[in-house]
Structure formats: C-alpha cells, structure tokens
Amino acid sequence: MSVRLFLCLFFCSGGPTVSNGQIQIAQGSDVSLNCISNLIQARWEVPPLSTPIRVNLGQTEYLLIKDFQQQSEGQYVCNNKTTKFELKSASTNDETVLFRASQGDSLFLFCKGLSSSSLMATWSWRPHHSDHSTHLGQNSAHFGNRLSLSLSNKDNDFSLTISPTAWSDSGRYECQLSSSYLPKTRTVFELVVVRGTLTGLLLKLKFCLSEHLNLLNFLSVSSTVHTDRQQLTEGDNVTLQCEVSHELQSVRLYWINTETQQNFPNPLQLRNVMMGQRNWACAAFHSSKLKALIPLTLNISQTLSATARSPTPTPQYLPTDESKRANSSEDLRTTPSSQEVRQQDFILLCVCTGFFFILTVLIGAACWRKRIKGDASPECEPICNLLRAEDEDEYTVVIFQEV
Template sequence: MSVRLFLCLFFCSGGSTVSNGQLTQIAQGSDVSLNCLSSSGQARWEVPPLSTPMRVNLGQTEYLLIKDFQQQSEGQYVCNNKTTKLELKCASTNDETVLFRASQGDSLFLFCKGLSSSSLMATWSWRPHHSDHSTHLGQNSALFGNRLSLSLSNKDNDFSLTISPTAWNDSGRYECQLKPKTRTVFELVVVRGTLTGLLLKLKFCLSEHLNLLNFLSVSSTVHTDRQQLTEGDNVTLQCEVSHELQSVRLYWINTETQQNFSNPLQLRNVMMGQRNWACAAFHSSKLKALIPLTLNISQTLSATARSPTPTPQYLPTDESKRTNSPEDLRTTPSSQEVRQQDFILLCVCTGFFFILTVLIGAACWRKRIKERMESSTRVREVTYAEVKFKQRSETPDVTSPECGLPLNSNNAPAEEKDVIYASVKSM
C-alpha cells in the first residue's frame, strides 16, 4: 500500500463532525453547518475565496451553511479566533448523514467510494419514509426515471449516486454497501414551501366575528413561486418536511431584514419589501437547510393619487409557538391600526350579508309574482242552467166609452207566452 493511500485512509478514518482548530474530512456532496456566537452581535465568518456559503444572522449568532460540499469549498473558516479547516473525504466510512433538499430545483449527490488496489463491489438500496420495504437501485432505476445516475461497475471504485432534480417522493433512507465491510447511510428529508389563502380577509372576518368559517371555503394551496399577489393581500406561508425528525425546527426568515418567524406564518397587508423569504430547517441547533422562496407581488395602480402603503403584519397561527432558539422577532401592530382593521372587516361582513339578504328577498318576490301570474291564467269552471216555462196572460176588459160595458166577455181565450230563465255560476 502506497504512502499516499495510507495517509488518505488515516484522515478518512475520522468522523465528519466539525471541530475547532482541527482538520475535518467532509464527503463530497454533503452539507456543512457552522455557527459563531458573538456578544457584540457582529459575528462574521471569513471563508476561502472560492467558497460561496449561505449566511443567516439571527440575534447574536451567524449561521453558515455550506451546501453540496465540493473542492472549491475546501479551506479555513475563521470566526472570532475560531478556525475550522475542511477538506474532501477520500473514501466512504461507516457513518450516517442527514441531508435536506428542496422539492424543486435541488440536486442530490450521495458519496460512495472505496480505496483499494483491486476492484470492489457495491450495492445501493432505498427505503422510502412511508414504506417498510427496501428497494435495490440499479442503473437508471424505473422508480426515478431518468433523474437517477448510478454506476455499479467502476474501475476507480467510485459508486456515488446522483438524483437530479429531487422530488418530494424521493424522501427516504439510502444505503451504500461497499463490500466487504463498509456501509454508508444517507437520510434524505425533502423541504417545500407553500402559500395558503387567497381571500384571507373574508376568511378572517367570518372566523373571528361570525364563526361561519365552514359556511364559505376560500382557501387554496399552491407553490409560492407560481402565485401572483397584490399589495395588501393576506397570505400564509407554510413550510413542510417530508419526514418528521426529532429536534427539527422550522422557521421563516425574511432575507432582507434577517428577521425570523415561527412556522406557519400569516402575513397581513403584504408589501413589496416582503418578496424574499427562506424556509430554514434547524436540526439539533444546526442550520441544515435554507430553501429560498420568492413572492411575486405586484403594485396596485390607480389613476388618482396612490393610497398610503399598508402596514405589514405578522400573525402566528394557533400552531405557531415561540421557541427558545433561534430568537424570534415580531412586528406588532398598534391598537389604532387594529381598531381600523376591525372596522373595515366589520363593514365588509355587513355588506356581504346585506347583499345576501337582498338576493334572498328578490328570489322570494319573483316566486310570488310567478304564482300570481299562474293563478290569473287558470281556466275557470262555468255552470250554465236554462229553464223554460209558459206564462198565461189574460186580456184585460175593455169598457165601451159610450155606455161603460165591456167589449169582451169572460169567455174569451187567454194568451200564452214562452219565458226563458237563465242562470250562470262561475267557479
């Protein structure tokens, strides 16, 4: 065995835990989390020239996340006389690593390599978090389509696996068995951010004042990057993970102000300055993921003078509780603004139910008019009766003008007339 191979095996025998002032071996494609505490609140990591880590300042701590560790990330990282030297690992060791990736746009590289003068054999298996059964992975596995790249016969004994891009269902436990005795495990947790609620003003009004949330459902869940918003809208940011791990905390960070909020986060009267957000996942007080999300906010246009920009508000939901770490900063609205908003909401609710009452009254009035028209055109039932009888009339006596004697005697015949009696009765 050569001296170079012996030295590489010596360094690779150590763990991948970051320690102060010591050389630490990091597997290619893994993530490194560093944090530096400063009593003055001005902690600042000094990084190698080619390294481009993600930075987050929360309170008096600056968190550093080196995602997908590569050769350009090697070097010394210094903060307040705290020095950490990072280098690429030469070969796989018997360790376990937890990796966080975004559900869209991220890629995954799982390092599996052996150091030997002879050819080695390796097998890959994957057990999804929602299943108890493992699946053996081969070249271009059908479960991943063309997103998976893997070579099980390599002259360099490099059997690393690549998945690009990652998806929500890729979550699970990946294991590389490098024969005869090296076993490396990677646990993948997928993170995604969603935006819930398109008409939260009405929802808030119904739920707070009238308790009729089940009467009207106006919420929806969409990917944040695809949602178009307007200034003054109310939205809720929700950060989700594919698998719940112990000691995992999720926060929303405004990357412009460096403020952090508990998850989920409700934004009322969203503003143009609230475009850029990041879902931060902390595992055992270490920053493990920082998934950026951008809100597409458009300005409200008016032909007249533009109204003043509404004040942003951050409202925690019932599940949002203040935690000890990291420090939670909030923007609290004034009591006058709260009263004004309550008055506006009450007006909206009153107008809504006024319109509803008018519509119901119009429907009842129309129904009544229709019934009257139907009754006027209804066919009437008529009963007609006809009675015919004869009437006998006697001729009156005519007295002679000369002597006062009647001209006709009582023996003269009487006249008979036909009389018709009719009666009409309508129903």
C-alpha cells in the first residue's frame, strides 16, 4: 500500500489504527475510498455482506462505507490494490468528523475501554453555535428520547446513540474514559449535519370562473422545504440547495443526478423541470473524499388539465387528443345539457298544471250537480258559491239586454 493511500485512509476514517496489516475502524465511523482508472470505469470489489454507497463520476468511483459494522469487515480491491478493514476493539485518542443527514439518519459514537477493572466515562456536547458544553447523561433534554447512553457498564462500553439525527444536533462530542491507575482516553467526534432544500417553487392555483370557463392563475412564491416530497408539476422552476450545519475547510457540495450520474454545482437551478429529473442526491466532499450522500426525490406530476368542471378540481394528467375525444363523447352520453334540463322542467310544469286544471273541473262539476239537487256538501261550498255568483252575473246581463 502506498503512503498516499494510507494517509487518505487515515484522515477519511477518523484516525484508524493498523494491526497486522489491517486497518482498524471504530464501530459507527465512516470510511471513504477512491479508485481512478484511465482505461475503463473503475469498480471496487467489496466483501459479500458489505453494502457501501457507490458514486461514479467520470473514471472515478467513490466508495462510502457508512456506519462501519462487523459485516463491513474484509478486503476492498480496486486496480489490484487491496485494503483490509476490521473493527476496532477499543477507543483511542482519535478525532473523527462524521456527516449525517438532518432526517432519517442515525449516529453511533464509539467509546469503549479495554480494562479488567471498571472505568468511568463522561460525555460532553458543545453545539457549533455555542461556546458552552453540556454534560450528557445529566442534561440531555435537547435530545429527549432520541439519545441512548449508559454511564455504568460492566463491559466498559459507553457508546452513544442518537436516532434519528436532527439539524440542531450539530456539534462536537467528546468521551473521556478514566480510572484510578490508567491515563485518560479522550475521543472526539465532530458531527456535521447535511440537508437538501427546495426554494423558489412555482405553485399553481386553479379556479373555475363560470360553467364554461376555466382559468389557470400562476402565483410565484418563495418557500423552503427540507428534504420533503414537495409536489411539483412539469414546467415548474425550482432551485436545489445543499446546506451543511457547520462550515469546514475543504468541504465542497454538489448535486448528483442519480439516474445519469451527472454532477452539478450547488445551488442548482432547474428551469422547466421534467419527469426525468426526479432523483437527486446532495453530495458532500471533504478533502476530495465522499463523506455524505443525501437523497432528495422530487415528486413531479404531469401538467394539470384545464378542462375540469368543478370549482376545486382534483389534479388530472393532461390527456391526449384521443382521450379528450373519448371523454367528450362520454360526457355527452352521461351528463344532460342545460337546454335538456330546461325542457324537462317545462314538460313537468305543463303536466302538473294540466293535472290541477282537470282536478278543478271535476270538483266543479261535482259541486254543480250537488247544488242542483240542493244537497251540496260543506267541502264544495266555496266552489259552489263561486259558480253561483258567476250564474247570477250572467242572469243579470241577460235581463239587462232584454230591457
């Protein structure tokens, strides 16, 4: 192994140690490897149970072994160069820089001593935005139930777990192991949190102005969404922003299209976003080594249809010409027009009017017969009186003509 490769491995994994030709890595730490090939695309051969993150940019394959565990042990081979990794059995005076996502990630900070007697451990945390340290275990209100820590362990294992990690967890974590006859062991972890955001979304509001007129109004707003599946539509403009909780020297941020493996500078402006631009990843490089790859999926739908009838229509995909014709013919068969509705109402009104007219005539005829016989019932009395008044008027007119 060359001296250059050894130095890269040392700084990328946060102070590993070498034993019997194998590089020892603390549990929960990260290992970053590069492989460059001038002839064909470089490819790392990894142990069967290892599942590292791979990124291919040009002729270089970046390998990130995140949260190193027992299944990550073994040989890693590229271009006939072999590197062996194994788990570290105890903490040493190391300083490690770890990158984690602001959502969905977990953090394991290894702190363990090898001693036949019991050791004492103290954990402290100093946020990047503060000058004061907090003793974890005594005051862990910030983390709530996300933090798991035991300060009394017969195996002298005082490792700390935070799950899930949050943006505000960024800072410097320190573990000190001590005993009455052994020197103190001090292990430091610096946590940098990474997140991807969407800004400058172009939102659509759809209104129905009348029964036959639909209008799409476009309202441009500015918003920030942290790695959420924000709803977008084809043709929208969006800016992808990659952020880190703490600025470190030699940290570079890029956006990678995980489908095409193309990389773009940060921030990235996407104009007229398309369906093929869904899957992205925010890549954080530290000293030319891949330290984090935070996925960001854009929820893109096709253009909304402008032919909806409802005042608050549900989103629809833009139909083709054939589907438009099919939908139009189906609407004609199933939905009556306003003219047809008016015709039906007119017919119903005529039927009701005719029915009441016939009913009135029948009741009048019955009352007239009752009056002639002199036994009109009380129910018919109003109608009979009306008929009697009409008869009297007619009789008066006849007499007046005779005179």
